[in-house]
Amino acid sequence: MTEMAPRPTLEAVAARAGVSRATVSRVVNGAQGVRESLAARVRQAVEELGYVPNQAARSLVTRRHDAVAVVIAEPETRVFADPFFALQLRGISKELTAHDCQLVLLLTEGQGDHARVARYLAGNHVDGALVFSLHLDDPLPGLIRNAGVPTVFGGRPGWGEGGEGALYVDSDNRGGARTAVEHLVSLGRRRIAHITGALDQTSAVDRLEGFKDVLPDTDPALIEPGDFTPAGGERAMRALLDRCPDLDAVFAANDLSASGALRVLRERGLRVPEDVAVAGFDDMLPVAEQTDPPLTTVRQDIEHMGLLMARLLLRRLDRNGPEPDTEDGAPRSIVTPTTLVRRASA
Amino acid sequence: MTEMAPRPTLEAVAARAGVSRATVSRVVNGAQGVRESLAARVRQAVEELGYVPNQAARSLVTRRHDAVAVVIAEPETRVFADPFFALQLRGISKELTAHDCQLVLLLTEGQGDHARVARYLAGNHVDGALVFSLHLDDPLPGLIRNAGVPTVFGGRPGWGEGGEGALYVDSDNRGGARTAVEHLVSLGRRRIAHITGALDQTSAVDRLEGFKDVLPDTDPALIEPGDFTPAGGERAMRALLDRCPDLDAVFAANDLSASGALRVLRERGLRVPEDVAVAGFDDMLPVAEQTDPPLTTVRQDIEHMGLLMARLLLRRLDRNGPEPDTEDGAPRSIVTPTTLVRRASA
DNA sequence: TTGAAAGCGCTAACAT
DNA sequence: ATGTTAGCGCTTTCAA
Numbered sequence: 176m177t178e179m180a181p182r183p184t185l186e187a188v189a190a191r192a193g194v195s196r197a198t199v200s201r202v203v204n205g206a207q208g209v210r211e212s213l214a215a216r217v218r219q220a221v222e223e224l225g226y227v228p229n230q231a232a233r234s235l236v237t238r239r240h241d242a243v244a245v246v247i248a249e250p251e252t253r254v255f256a257d258p259f260f261a262l263q264l265r266g267i268s269k270e271l272t273a274h275d276c277q278l279v280l281l282l283t284e285g286q287g288d289h290a291r292v293a294r295y296l297a298g299n300h301v302d303g304a305l306v307f308s309l310h311l312d313d314p315l316p317g318l319i320r321n322a323g324v325p326t327v328f329g330g331r332p333g334w335g336e337g338g339e340g341a342l343y344v345d346s347d348n349r350g351g352a353r354t355a356v357e358h359l360v361s362l363g364r365r366r367i368a369h370i371t372g373a374l375d376q377t378s379a380v381d382r383l384e385g386f387k388d389v390l391p392d393t394d395p396a397l398i399e400p401g402d403f404t405p406a407g408g409e410r411a412m413r414a415l416l417d418r419c420p421d422l423d424a425v426f427a428a429n430d431l432s433a434s435g436a437l438r439v440l441r442e443r444g445l446r447v448p449e450d451v452a453v454a455g456f457d458d459m460l461p462v463a464e465q466t467d468p469p470l471t472t473v474r475q476d477i478e479h480m481g482l483l484m485a486r487l488l489l490r491r492l493d494r495n496g497p498e499p500d501t502e503d504g505a506p507r508s509i510v511t512p513t514t515l516v517r518r519a520s521a
Numbered sequence: 522m523t524e525m526a527p528r529p530t531l532e533a534v535a536a537r538a539g540v541s542r543a544t545v546s547r548v549v550n551g552a553q554g555v556r557e558s559l560a561a562r563v564r565q566a567v568e569e570l571g572y573v574p575n576q577a578a579r580s581l582v583t584r585r586h587d588a589v590a591v592v593i594a595e596p597e598t599r600v601f602a603d604p605f606f607a608l609q610l611r612g613i614s615k616e617l618t619a620h621d622c623q624l625v626l627l628l629t630e631g632q633g634d635h636a637r638v639a640r641y642l643a644g645n646h647v648d649g650a651l652v653f654s655l656h657l658d659d660p661l662p663g664l665i666r667n668a669g670v671p672t673v674f675g676g677r678p679g680w681g682e683g684g685e686g687a688l689y690v691d692s693d694n695r696g697g698a699r700t701a702v703e704h705l706v707s708l709g710r711r712r713i714a715h716i717t718g719a720l721d722q723t724s725a726v727d728r729l730e731g732f733k734d735v736l737p738d739t740d741p742a743l744i745e746p747g748d749f750t751p752a753g754g755e756r757a758m759r760a761l762l763d764r765c766p767d768l769d770a771v772f773a774a775n776d777l778s779a780s781g782a783l784r785v786l787r788e789r790g791l792r793v794p795e796d797v798a799v800a801g802f803d804d805m806l807p808v809a810e811q812t813d814p815p816l817t818t819v820r821q822d823i824e825h826m827g828l829l830m831a832r833l834l835l836r837r838l839d840r841n842g843p844e845p846d847t848e849d850g851a852p853r854s855i856v857t858p859t860t861l862v863r864r865a866s867a
Numbered sequence: 868t869t870g871a872a873a874g875c876g877c878t879a880a881c882a883t
Numbered sequence: 884a885t886g887t888t889a890g891c892g893c894t895t896t897c898a899a
Contacts, residue, residue, distance in 0.1 A: 182645055184876055195886045200878060208884060227644040231586075232876035234577035235891045245626075249611075261606045265595075268628040272637070277646075280591075280626045282614040291618070298573040299528055300623075405811065434811055462807050465751065465780055530892055541870045546894060554868060578892035581875045 183224040192220035242277040246306040266481025297322040346475035351513030352385025355454040364424035370401040370411040372428035408435025430455035452521035468519035529570040538566035588623040592652040612827025643668040692821035697859030698731025701800040710770035716747040716757040718774035754781025776801040798867035814865035
């Protein structure tokens with residue numbers, strides 16, 4: 176293509192501006208204590224030469240990388256068959272960008288990749304990591320702890336190993352579930368069923384807990400395990416209907432399983448919400464708005480959660496975090512609020 | 522936390538193995554011409570010390586980064602309100618990982634970010650870029666060309682500026698559209714309408730072309746612009762029905778607009794597919810399988826497209842690409858096939 | 868086949 | 884306030 180123009184170095188800028196490399200470095204890095212007239216000359220030279228600092232050289236001496244890894248395990252992206260993934264990433268990206276920090280994406284393909292990720296993180300290539308690990312038995316949190324890289328988790332990590340002090344950002348799954356179930360109760364429903372999510376994920380467990388918070392003495396027959404998929408929702412709905420034909424509401428652990436439940440309800444000739452009220456979780460738009468009837472569900476601010484994760488990590492890395500979120504100044508895990516979105520199904 | 526253990530350097534490994542730094546470097550980088558006995562000693566020392574090369578130091582001298590940027594403009598991720606985004610990224614990630622290459626994700630937030638991205642790419646921080654730019658007037662391709670970074674586009678780029686020789690991977694939008702429309706024709710439909718996508722995107726333009734390929738003399742009244750959204754699909758369907766009450770099929774530019782069309786059809790008391798057959802595009806699962814009736818649509822292998830993008834770029838960067846895809850050995854753009862998925866709607 | 872030595876471009880003491 | 888200088892950890896001629 177075009178000849179690889181040799182990129183100008185600090186040296187070149189210094190020569191052009193008639194100052195020393197050190198001075199240029201100071202100007203470029205915004206250090207104080209440089210006479211304005213000189214600084215201006217330097218800035219102009221930078222401009223004219225199109226100088227861009229060599230990050231490798233800088234990292235070599237500062238031992239900083241201005242980059243963080245985002246680790247997403249394969250099972251997660253399957254769950255994120257919706258904007259979840261993109262939105263969270265977007266939130267993360269925004270915050271990182273605002274702090275001149277790059278985002279290195281690490282997607283894992285099953286166990287085999289754990290070692291690779293661990294090696295990468297331990298290899299001191301990034302300043303920190305943002306890890307999505309929502310499975311109870313996920314070995315990743317343990318591995319990462321070993322790698323000794325500052326980390327923030329997306330979703331409360333399972334406590335497979337030492338995840339005890341882990342920093343994380345999670346939505347209020349339990350509270351959200353409570354809100355949904357309370358809503359069903361307020362509608363006068365008395366036989367409220369629950370289709371759970373995949374119970375190896377903390378979100379599913381927490382939503383189940385929320386359900387039980389509101390209905391501690393519920394008939395166990397009204398709780399049927401699902402797996403967050405439409406097919407799982409169908410299966411569970413059938414089982415529930417066969418077992419408890421008198422149920423008058425169902426809270427599904429997510430919108431996808433709710434959509435499956437809805438189909439079975441229609442197929443059995445039951446009206447929603449007249450005969451059975453249905454509530455979901457996630458407010459996954461392409462699903463929740465398209466179902467018939469549209470789904471009443473629990474919404475979380477996904478993008479904001481991503482942003483908070485990044486912010487938390489940046490704070491932990493010192494980087495000019497905003498006002499401290501705790502009195503002793505140490506960052507703490509964050510549980511973000513959810514809101515009920517009323518549509519036609521309940 | 523734990524004391525930051527000073528990472529072992531090449532020097533340390535050399536000392537431990539009783540050889541010079543140069544030798545260790547050779548072993549670590551798999552260069553030939555090192556006596557096996559020595560190499561073994563070195564490998565053991567590496568093992569014992571848990572040595573991991575310092576990428577910054579390496580890049581400083583090699584001027585390689587073993588990293589590529591993936592640039593996704595904000596409007597895209599909105600369109601990718603489905604697994605598209607995640608899947609493509611996954612395909613990219615797989616291929617890059619297989620070649621020990623990192624993925625730096627750059628998400629842009631409107632025009633303001635273009636400069637930032639251009640600066641980053643020009644800043645020689647990555648070896649190449651994978652860019653999603655599906656808009657006809659997108660300035661990004663031009664900026665990137667200027668940056669002089671080897672690039673492969675996801676989706677045929679608009680020719681806003683010099684994108685002429687650009688390398689890209691795109692699905693066969695035109696051919697896919699043809700397949701869908703031919704299918705409707707084969708069903709005996711004679712008044713086939715088309716709800717277009719957002720015509721500032723190449724995919725929408727190409728799908729429209731495909732439609733016209735099969736029905737070159739179609740009544741212009743049967744073509745109504747949409748915007749890839751369900752709401753746009755509803756609007757367009759209403760307009761079409763008002764204008765051409767006799768239409769007996771509709772090909773929507775994507776599944777989301779098809780779902781909107783489906784709703785309007787039902788609302789008007791028209792049966793699908795008996796009265797009006799409907800076909801979509803994308804096979805966006807959470808949508809296509811959940812509509813009533815399930816959608817006949819055109820599927821593309823998203824993940825594979827991502828993989829091909831990465832492979833193309835890697836080849837262009839020299840990196841051990843697989844067998845050459847053209848006779849002169851120069852990589853060429855790739856158009857991937859689509860397949861019709863028959864469900865109940867047509 | 869192996870080692871010695873010269874930087875890669877930058878920052879950060881330290882000196883002025 | 885500015886310049887001088889010594890590396891950061893690695894690859895890569897060049898000699899041996």
